[in-house]
Amino acid sequence: MCGIVGYIGNKKASGILLNGLSALEYRGYDSAGIALLNDRIEVIKVKGKVADLVSACLSAGSELNGTIGIGHTRWATHGKPSKENAHPHATKDFAIVHNGIIENFKEIDDFLIKEGYKKSSTTDTETILLLVDYYSKTLSTFEALKKAVSVLKGSFAIALIHLNEEKIYATKKESPLLIGLKNDELFLASDLSAFLEHTKRFVVLEENDIAILEKNGTFEIYNDGNKVERLVKSVDWNLQTAQKGGYKHFMIKEISEEDEALANTIYAHMQSDKIELDIDEDLLKNVKKITIVACGTSYYAGLTSKYFFENLLSIPVIVEIASEFRYSKPIFSDNSIFIAISQSGETADTKESLNLAKELGIKTISIVNVQESTIARLSDYVLYTL
Numbered sequence: 001m002c003g004i005v006g007y008i009g010n011k012k013a014s015g016i017l018l019n020g021l022s023a024l025e026y027r028g029y030d031s032a033g034i035a036l037l038n039d040r041i042e043v044i045k046v047k048g049k050v051a052d053l054v055s056a057c058l059s060a061g062s063e064l065n066g067t068i069g070i071g072h073t074r075w076a077t078h079g080k081p082s083k084e085n086a087h088p089h090a091t092k093d094f095a096i097v098h099n100g101i102i103e104n105f106k107e108i109d110d111f112l113i114k115e116g117y118k119k120s121s122t123t124d125t126e127t128i129l130l131l132v133d134y135y136s137k138t139l140s141t142f143e144a145l146k147k148a149v150s151v152l153k154g155s156f157a158i159a160l161i162h163l164n165e166e167k168i169y170a171t172k173k174e175s176p177l178l179i180g181l182k183n184d185e186l187f188l189a190s191d192l193s194a195f196l197e198h199t200k201r202f203v204v205l206e207e208n209d210i211a212i213l214e215k216n217g218t219f220e221i222y223n224d225g226n227k228v229e230r231l232v233k234s235v236d237w238n239l240q241t242a243q244k245g246g247y248k249h250f251m252i253k254e255i256s257e258e259d260e261a262l263a264n265t266i267y268a269h270m271q272s273d274k275i276e277l278d279i280d281e282d283l284l285k286n287v288k289k290i291t292i293v294a295c296g297t298s299y300y301a302g303l304t305s306k307y308f309f310e311n312l313l314s315i316p317v318i319v320e321i322a323s324e325f326r327y328s329k330p331i332f333s334d335n336s337i338f339i340a341i342s343q344s345g346e347t348a349d350t351k352e353s354l355n356l357a358k359e360l361g362i363k364t365i366s367i368v369n370v371q372e373s374t375i376a377r378l379s380d381y382v383l384y385t386l
Helices: 013-023 050-063 105-114 124-135 141-151 239-243 250-256 258-267 281-285 296-313 348-359 374-378
Strands: 003-008 031-037 041-047 068-074 094-102 154-162 167-173 178-182 185-189 201-204 210-214 219-223 226-228 232-234 289-294 317-321 336-342 363-368 381-384
Touching: 003 013, 003 094, 003 154, 003 167, 003 210, 013 031, 013 050, 013 068, 013 185, 031 050, 031 094, 041 050, 041 094, 068 094, 068 154, 068 167, 094 124, 105 124, 124 141, 124 154, 141 154, 141 167, 141 210, 154 258, 167 185, 185 210, 250 258, 289 296, 289 348, 296 317, 296 336, 336 348, 348 363, 348 374, 363 374
Parallel strands: 289 317, 289 336, 336 363, 363 381
Antiparallel strands: 003 068, 003 185, 031 041, 031 068, 094 154, 154 167, 167 210, 178 185, 178 201, 201 232, 210 219, 219 226
8 A cells, every 4th residue: 555754844854754665665565756845846756666766866965955845655556657657746836645546536637638737647646736736726725735635536645745835735534644743843654653763642634634734843734624633642662563553463454454455456446436357358257167376364365255256156166275276287167267366476386376377278367465576467467456
C-alpha cells in the first residue's frame, strides 16, 4: 500500500522525508518521491526503491534546502509503475501526494479536459491535483481542497503544498493519516513508524478532517466547515512495534486488515461500477477446472477460495501445496486454468509449479503483492493485491 510523509519546521526536510519513507518500506511500493518548497517546488521521484531516490537527491545536492516538504511511496493502482506516475505530482503552484483509490477520476478527467487541462500521468492522484488547481482560481487553497474532495468518490489520504504558502494541507477519508507533534515542528505520515524517531506524540485525523499545518508548529483541523479538536495521543513504541500498528505480531495485523486489503484490491479494478479484470473473458467463461497452488498462508487463502469458486461456479477446484505440486505429474482437463498465489511473487516452489503448468500449455493467473516480480512476469495474467 502507498505511504505518505510530510515535514514542516526549521530543519532541512529532505533527510527527514527520506528516513520517513525508509521506515514505510515494509508497506510495499514500486516508486518513491519527494517535493520540497523553495523558491519553486522541487520534485524528485524515481521508479524503484527509496535507495534510488536517495541517490537522486544526493545528485541534486544544494537544491534540496527546503524546510517544508511531502513524500510518498507508491503501490500502483491507476497507472503502471513508472517515474511519470510516481508521486508527488506537481503544477507550478501545487504539489500533492495521495494514498487511496478515486473511483470517479475518469469523469473528473473529462471535465478537466474541457477546461483546458492536460495530464502528464495516468494516475487518479494527478486528477485531484488538477481539480484543486482549477478551484484555486477563484478560491483559497483551503477552500479549493475542500471543494475538490467533496467531488471525489472513493478513499484518500492527501497531503498538499502551495508554492507561496508555508503550510501543509492534509485531509483523509478511509485511509489513515497522522500528525506528529514536536515543539515547533510537525510531521505527517500514514503511520507512526515514519516519524517515531522524532516524536511519540501525535494526532489521528478522523473521517473528512482537513488539517492546516503551520511552520511555527501549530495546526488547525476542520470538519464540515467547523474547527475541531482531536485528542493528542502518545505511545511508548519502537519502530518495529509501530510498523505492526500496535498489534502483537504481523500475523494478527494482516488478519485484521483483510477486509481493507480485499476492498482496495477490488477498487483497483472498478470501472464505472463494474469489476474489470485484464483477463480474457472467453477464458473465464469457458473454464471447467481450476488448480490453485501456493505455500504457507497463501495456501490457506487458496483453500478458502475453493469453497467460493465451487459454490458460485459449480466446477472442481484443486488446491495444492507448491512444494508437492512441482514434483507431481498433474492432470489438466481442457479449459483448465492455473492460479499461483504468492505474496512476494518470488516463492521458489510456487514459481516452479507455475513453470510446470506453462510447460503443459495451461493458462496461468498469478495473485501477488509485488509489481514486476518473477511470478508476475511469468504468468499469462496477474492480479495485484493491495
